[in-house]
Structures are given as C-alpha cells and as structure tokens.
Amino acid sequence: MHRPTPLSFDVAGAPLDAPxxxxxxxxxxxxxxxxxxxxxxxxxxxxLMLVAVFAPWLAPYDPGAQPDIIRLQYQPPSAAHPFGTDxxxxxxxxxxxxxxxxxxxxxxLAMLLSTFIGTAYGLLAALGGRFTDAMLMRGVDTFLAIxxxxxxxxxxxxxxxxxxxxxxxxxxxxxxxxxxRLVRTLVLGLRERDFVTAARGLGAHTSFIxxxxxxxxxxxxxxxxxxxxxxxALVIEAGLSFLGFGVAEPQASWGNILREGQDRxxxxxxxxxxxxxALVIxxxxxxVIADRLRDIASGRHLPRG
Amino acid sequence: xxxxVVRRLLVAVVIAFLVATLSFVLVHxxxxxxxxxxxxxxxxxxxxxxxxxxxxxxxxxLGVQYVRYIGSLARGxxxxxFLQRRQVSSVLGDALPNSLLLMATALVVAFALGVALxxxxxxxxxxxxxxxxxxxxxxxxSVPEYLLAIALLLAFAYFLPIFPTGGMSDPVMWRFMSPMQxxxxxxxxxxxxxxxxxxxxASVVARYxxxxxxxxxxxxxxxxxxxxxxxxxxxxxxxLRNALLPTxxxxxLLFPALFGGAVFVENVFGWPGMGRTIVNALVARDYPLIxxxxxxxxxxxxxxxxxxxxxxxxxxxxxxxx
Numbered sequence: 161m162h163r164p165t166p167l168s169f170d171v172a173g174a175p176l177d178a179p180x181x182x183x184x185x186x187x188x189x190x191x192x193x194x195x196x197x198x199x200x201x202x203x204x205x206x207x208l209m210l211v212a213v214f215a216p217w218l219a220p221y222d223p224g225a226q227p228d229i230i231r232l233q234y235q236p237p238s239a240a241h242p243f244g245t246d247x248x249x250x251x252x253x254x255x256x257x258x259x260x261x262x263x264x265x266x267x268x269l270a271m272l273l274s275t276f277i278g279t280a281y282g283l284l285a286a287l288g289g290r291f292t293d294a295m296l297m298r299g300v301d302t303f304l305a306i307x308x309x310x311x312x313x314x315x316x317x318x319x320x321x322x323x324x325x326x327x328x329x330x331x332x333x334x335x336x337x338x339x340x341r342l343v344r345t346l347v348l349g350l351r352e353r354d355f356v357t358a359a360r361g362l363g364a365h366t367s368f369i370x371x372x373x374x375x376x377x378x379x380x381x382x383x384x385x386x387x388x389x390x391x392x393a394l395v396i397e398a399g400l401s402f403l404g405f406g407v408a409e410p411q412a413s414w415g416n417i418l419r420e421g422q423d424r425x426x427x428x429x430x431x432x433x434x435x436x437x438a439l440v441i442x443x444x445x446x447x448v449i450a451d452r453l454r455d456i457a458s459g460r461h462l463p464r465g
Numbered sequence: 466x467x468x469x470v471v472r473r474l475l476v477a478v479v480i481a482f483l484v485a486t487l488s489f490v491l492v493h494x495x496x497x498x499x500x501x502x503x504x505x506x507x508x509x510x511x512x513x514x515x516x517x518x519x520x521x522x523x524x525x526x527l528g529v530q531y532v533r534y535i536g537s538l539a540r541g542x543x544x545x546x547f548l549q550r551r552q553v554s555s556v557l558g559d560a561l562p563n564s565l566l567l568m569a570t571a572l573v574v575a576f577a578l579g580v581a582l583x584x585x586x587x588x589x590x591x592x593x594x595x596x597x598x599x600x601x602x603x604x605x606x607s608v609p610e611y612l613l614a615i616a617l618l619l620a621f622a623y624f625l626p627i628f629p630t631g632g633m634s635d636p637v638m639w640r641f642m643s644p645m646q647x648x649x650x651x652x653x654x655x656x657x658x659x660x661x662x663x664x665x666x667a668s669v670v671a672r673y674x675x676x677x678x679x680x681x682x683x684x685x686x687x688x689x690x691x692x693x694x695x696x697x698x699x700x701x702x703x704x705l706r707n708a709l710l711p712t713x714x715x716x717x718l719l720f721p722a723l724f725g726g727a728v729f730v731e732n733v734f735g736w737p738g739m740g741r742t743i744v745n746a747l748v749a750r751d752y753p754l755i756x757x758x759x760x761x762x763x764x765x766x767x768x769x770x771x772x773x774x775x776x777x778x779x780x781x782x783x784x785x786x787x
Contacts, residue, residue, distance in 0.1 A: 301476070302483040305763040307725035313747055314488070314759060318495030395609045399729060402611055403744065426623055436612045444607040451603065
C-alpha cells in the first residue's frame with residue numbers, strides 16, 4: 161500500500177561548500193515547530209506515545225477482562241465505558257490504550273528495520289560496482305512489482321498466526337524497497353561529487369566514505385522517507401489485523417478492534433469509529449510532519465501567515 | 466525508442482520470472498500443506514490424502530515441482546486450483562476483467578480529477594481553494610482504503626440506501642434485464658468501490674500535479690509565453706503539458722498501490738475480482754491459485770509501469786524525437 165509521495169531532494173545541486181544537511185541541528189526542528197499544523201501533529205504524537213507507555217496506569221479496566229459477556233456486550237459509550245464495550249464485554253477505551261502500544265511499536269520498529277535495510281542496501285547498490293548494482297536493483301524491482309499487502313498477506317496467511325515480534329520483522333522486511341531505491345539514486349549523485357573524489361584520493365576506503373562522507377548527506381531525505389514509512393506501517397498493520405491476518409486475539413490492536421466492528425457496523429458503530437478515527441488522525445499527523453520536513457529539507461519552506 | 470521498449474519488455478519478463486520463483490519459495494517454505502485441513506476430517510483416509518498429493522505432484526521433490534511449475538508457467542499454464550477444481554487461468558480469467566474494470570474506471574476518473582484539481586490549486590496558489598483542497602487531499606491520502614470503503618458503505622448503502630451494499634450485479638433480477646439495464650446495474654454496484662479508489666488516487670495525483678506545476682512555472686518557456694501576451698489560462702495550459710510528465714510516470718508507480726487498494730475494496734464490497742480471489746485462496750491454502758494470482762497481479766503491475774513510461778515518453782517531445 162505504498163502510495164508514492166512527492167520526494168524531491170536536490171542533493172547533487174547543493175553548493176560545493178555547503179555543510180551536510182544535518183537534521184539533528186536545532187534549525188529544521190525549530191522550523192517544524194513554527195508551523196501550526198506540524199506543531200499540533202507533534203503534540204498529538206507525543207501524547208499518543210505517553211498513552212502507549214503509561215497504558216497500564218491509564219487504562220480504567222483490564223483490556224482482556226470479560227466481566228459479563230451476555231449483559232455487558234456491545235454497550236454504547238457511557239460514563240463507565242467512554243468508548244463502549246466490544247462483543248466480549250471488554251472495555252474499548254482500555255483496549256484502545258493497549259492497542260496504541262501494539263500499533264505504535266509495530267509501526268515504529270518496523271520503520272526502523274526497513275530504514276536500516278533500505279539505507280544499507282541502497283548504499284551497497286550505488287557503491288558496489290555496476291554488476292552488484294544491476295543484480296541488487298533487479299531484486300528490488302521484483303519486490304516493488306508485488307503489491308506490499310499481497311506479499312504480506314501471503315507470508316502472514318501461509319505462516320499462520322504471527323507473534324507481534326514476527327509481525328514487526330515481516331512488516332519491516334516488506335517496506336524497505338522504495339527506501340533502497342531512493343538512497344541509491346541519491347548516492348549515485350553524491351559519489352561523483354568532489355569531496356568523495358578527494359576522500360578517495362586521500363586513500364579512504366569505500367566503506368569509510370560511505371559512512372563518514374555520504375551518509376550524513378542522506379540524513380534528511382531518509383528522515384522524511386522514514387516518517388512517511390511510519391504512517392504506511394501503521395496502515396499496513398491495521399489492514400492485516402482488519403482482514404484477520406495481523407495481531408492475534410486477545411491482544412488488542414487498532415485493526416483488531418476495527419475488525420470486531422465489522423459484525424455490526426450500525427449496531428456497534430463505536431467499534432468502527434473509535435479505532436478508525438485514531439488511525440486516520442495518527443497517520444495524518446505523521447504525514448503532516450513528513451510533508452513539512454520535506455519542505456524544510458528541500459528549502460521550499462515558506463512561512464505561511 | 467524501440468530498443469528501449471524491447472529492453473524494458475525483457476526486464477519485465479525477468480521480473481515476472483523472479484516473482485514466480487519468489488511466490489513458489491514463499492508458498493513452499495511456509496509450514497502446513499494444502500491438504501492439512503483434511504487431516505481433521507475423519508472421512509479422508511491416509512491413502513486418499515496420499516493419492517491427492519500424487520495427483521497434484523506434491524509428492525515429488527521440490528526441485529522437480531519448481532521446474533514443472535516454471536515450465537508450465539512459460540506455456541501459460543498456471544496449474545489447477547485445489548479448491549475449485551478448475552484451471553487457475555480460468556478462475557483468474559473470470560476475476561481479472563472485473564478487477565480491471567474497477568481499477569481502470571477508478572484510474573481514469575482519478576487521473577482527470579487529480580490533474581484538474583492540482584492544476585487549479587497551482588493556478589490559485591495560496592488561495593482558500595488551494596488550502597482547502599490541499600488539506601482534504603493530504604487527509605484522504607492518509608486514509609486507508611478499508612476505512613474509506615467502510616465509511617462510504619455506511620453512508621451510502623445503509624443510512625442513505627442509494628447504492629447496493631456489495632457484489633457486482635443483482636443476483637435475482639440479472640436474468641431478466643436488458644443489456645442496457647445490466648450496464649446500469651453494474652455501474653450502480655461499481656459506484657461505491659470505484660469512488661473509494663478515485664478519492665484516494667485523485668488526492669495523490671492532485672498533490673503531485675500541484676508540486677509539478679509549481680516546479681515548472683518559474684521556467685523560461687513560461688515567462689516567454691507570458692511575455693507573448695497569452696492569457697493566464699493559456700499560459701497554464703502551456704505549463705501543464707510539461708508538468709504532466711511526472712504525473713504520468715506517477716501513474717505507473719501507483720499501480721501497486723492501486724492493486725493493493727483493490728484487495729481491500731473488493732473484500733469490503735464483495736467485488737468478484739483478483740483481490741477477493743487471492744484472499745479467499747490464502748484462507749483456503751490453495752497454492753496454485755495463490756501463486757497464479759500473485760504472478761498475474763505482479764505482471765499487471767509491471768506492464769502498467771511500462772505503459773505509463775511509454776505514455777510519458779510519447780507525451781514528451783524531447784524523448785520522442787530521440
């Protein structure tokens with residue numbers, strides 16, 4: 161479900177003496193903070209992470225407790241259950257809080273895995289010589305030709321129920337192809353630059369050049385792609401759980417709760433609306449941040465009002 | 466140009482072969498086997514299971530199975546579906562046109578809508594219209610297909626029962642319909658699934674088109690057009706033609722997303738296409754059907770990308786001359 165987003169980075173066109181774009185310096189983040197939408201998105205994500213971390217203390221009920229499966233099932237939102245209850249009489253608010261834990265950690269860890277692999281693979285392809293490059297990129301082309309959800313459905317459905325750890329690995333392993341391509345394209349431009357030639361002339365090894373001279377230039381594009389990647393991983397995990405191939409019951413995830421709403425879309429609307437809204441708002445927040453980061457990184461950032 | 470086409474076609478064949486290999490490895494590396502469900506069935510004896518395995522060649526070594534599979538694939542034979550007892554090619558042959566109808570309709574509408582919206586946004590940059598469409602399209606681009614599908618289903622099939630809830634045609638009345646009525650019936654059934662895909666793809670296209678047009682507007686040829694005294698609208702059309710190229714290429718990149726989206730949309734709306742067929746095959750562990758579906762789906766994606774690239778080339782006077 162990789163939806164291409166405009167990713168344009170003019171690395172090769174940057175002035176020769178320009179320092180490597182360093183996103184960890186304060187300036188880009190200050191620019192991000194100045195943007196109202198991005199600030200709201202950042203606050204929201206921090207709040208969600210706090211919910212995820214402190215879920216055991218914040219949740220009013222045990223997310224797995226089924227107090228009265230006959231009389232307390234499908235309770236509409238009330239003071240006792242702000243988000244209602246599910247078909248097993250479990251409290252949806254508590255399940256959402258624990259689900260935030262599962263969904264966010266899967267998304268973030270999967271993104272870290274795919275960013276790491278994608279960067280390493282892209283560097284190897286661009287610097288490993290023409291033959292290696294051709295071989296490696298045909299591999300990427302193959303994987304890119306298979307819709308990600310199909311690849312994941314295949315693995316998940318055939319392997320049966322996966323643990324959360326396995327899901328992270330599988331989602332991470334299926335998400336690095338576009339990143340590898342992006343990194344390769346950027347490195348192909350960078351490796352012709354004078355500072356690389358100079359380093360080579362001084363006798364630096366290719367791996368040293370890759371890590372010390374090229375990698376810092378990739379920081380901001382990778383950061384942007386990785387941020388978009390978190391949103392994509394969130395959507396993928398919820399989609400798998402929604403189809404019944406993701407996080408296994410009784411563990412809660414946003415997609416799981418959404419799936420439970422499918423039996424009674426009208427009767428128990430809160431089971432669709434609550435996780436659906438959480439998913440859309442979170443992915444939107446992540447995408448807004450990624451969008452603004454890209455504008456800042458490519459210098460197209462214009463102060464608006 | 467011709468050389469390039471041939472080279473791209475060769476690459477497409479290599480990718481199809483690699484995808485076939487990959488799906489074979491994936492399916493056979495997975496635990497469990499197609500007839501594992503029969504083991505719990507008391508009526509199926511061990512001999513019968515063994516016989517079934519022999520019948521489908523599952524008792525042969527993996528290497529033999531692989532060579533057989535690739536060999537028959539090269540002849541266009543995808544094997545026989547375990548569950549439906551039909552040729553995979555005929556099962557997919559029933560499903561693929563339905564998916565293509567849905568996706569092609571969605572793609573054409575979404576492309577036109579997205580390009581128009583993006584161009585208008587760039588034309589009136591910074592206006593209320595630009596910011597509204599920008600906000601809406603960023604939101605829609607963040608909405609998973611399955612959520613949008615459910616929302617549309619609830620809104621326009623339950624609360625306002627304008628459209629049918631699922632399927633591709635009316636199962637009862639279909640036999641009594643005239644061709645014209647059948648056409649409207651399919652269109653009515655397609656409205657919601659197609660709208661789901663259109664909204665999402667159009668928002669992605671609009672975001673691209675706006676960015677592409679804004680990239681082109683400062684160029685010299687736009688300034689020349691302006692200096693010649695052309696109206697703003699004419700200048701826009703002038704720039705749009707150049708800014709269309711990245712968007713056409715984008716369409717090629719969108720095919721995997723389109724296909725992936727169709728998997729969900731078809732499942733929510735019960736559209737009898739590739740996505741639903743593949744998910745059903747996965748649940749039933751129907752190996753040949755899974756492999757066939759993945760291979761055909763990927764070939765479709767590769768061919769789509771190729772066509773989009775060729776379209777971009779023929780739209781670009783610089784590469785056309787070369």
